[in-house]
Amino acid sequence: DIQMTQSPSSLSASVGDRVTITCQASQDIINYLNWYQQKPGKAPKLLIYDVSNLEAGVPSRFSGSGFGTDFTFTISSLQPEDIATYYCQHYDIFPITFGQGTRLEI
Amino acid sequence: QVQLVESGGGVVQPGRSLRLSCVASGFIFSEYAMHWVRQAPGKGLEWVAVIWYDGSNKYYLDSVKGRFAISRDNSKNTLFLQMNNLRADDTAVYYCARDVAAGGILRLDQWGQGTLVTVSS
Numbered sequence: 001d002i003q004m005t006q007s008p009s010s011l012s013a014s015v016g017d018r019v020t021i022t023c024q025a026s027q028d029i030i031n032y033l034n035w036y037q038q039k040p041g042k043a044p045k046l047l048i049y050d051v052s053n054l055e056a057g058v059p060s061r062f063s064g065s066g067f068g069t070d071f072t073f074t075i076s077s078l079q080p081e082d083i084a085t086y087y088c089q090h091y092d093i094f095p096i097t098f099g100q101g102t103r104l105e106i
Numbered sequence: 107q108v109q110l111v112e113s114g115g116g117v118v119q120p121g122r123s124l125r126l127s128c129v130a131s132g133f134i135f136s137e138y139a140m141h142w143v144r145q146a147p148g149k150g151l152e153w154v155a156v157i158w159y160d161g162s163n164k165y166y167l168d169s170v171k172g173r174f175a176i177s178r179d180n181s182k183n184t185l186f187l188q189m190n191n192l193r194a195d196d197t198a199v200y201y202c203a204r205d206v207a208a209g210g211i212l213r214l215d216q217w218g219q220g221t222l223v224t225v226s227s
Contacts, residue, residue: 043217091211096153
């Protein structure tokens with residue numbers, strides 16, 4: 001199975017900060033990587049697909065980059081509503097696996 | 107608008123069975139692959155199974171192979187997860203989710219609200 005390792009596991013930041021989360025795959029997944037946001041008590045929500053493509057309706061302060069095994073998720077200016085846990089997910093081969101999550105606090 | 111509504115969760119003893127359902131609306135259900143993803147209490151997301159748009163292909167997490175079965179009834183816009191021989195580590199909120207692909211895996215763009223399965227004696 002491909003292991004997805006996110007860093008950090010938790011992060012505290014202030015409104016307006018630039019926030020970066022990294023996700024490392026245990027093997028080359030080319031660009032088969034998505035990012036999800038999960039707010040407490042809610043279902044996950046797709047934010048970014050194929051490394052860097054913003055899902056419709058997602059604010060432009062969210063972005064993603066990377067290729068192969070190393071990927072980055074960025075919030076350019078943190079907003080209060082961004083409090084959530086963020087997950088990377090690959091879809092290169094079965095089983096699909098998610099990172100362990102990064103809990104973002106303000 | 108797209109809606110996915112899961113049901114069938116509850117408390118069940120180890121070794122027993124449970125069948126989850128997910129009723130879809132707001133889109134042409136028969137044109138999309140569908141997944142089950144679970145989340146144990148306080149833990150991260152774990153993919154469980156996927157079924158192609160026409161039911162022709164199914165894939166499972168190794169730990170549920172032989173115990174869980176994913177299926178769908180396109181005439182009723184419903185996805186199922188038959189869970190047999192349940193174990194304590196199957197305790198989780200189970201989400202159904204839509205893939206943008208019909209056959210294959212791309213991304214899970216719509217999720218239900220989840221149904222909680224608790225396996226306990």
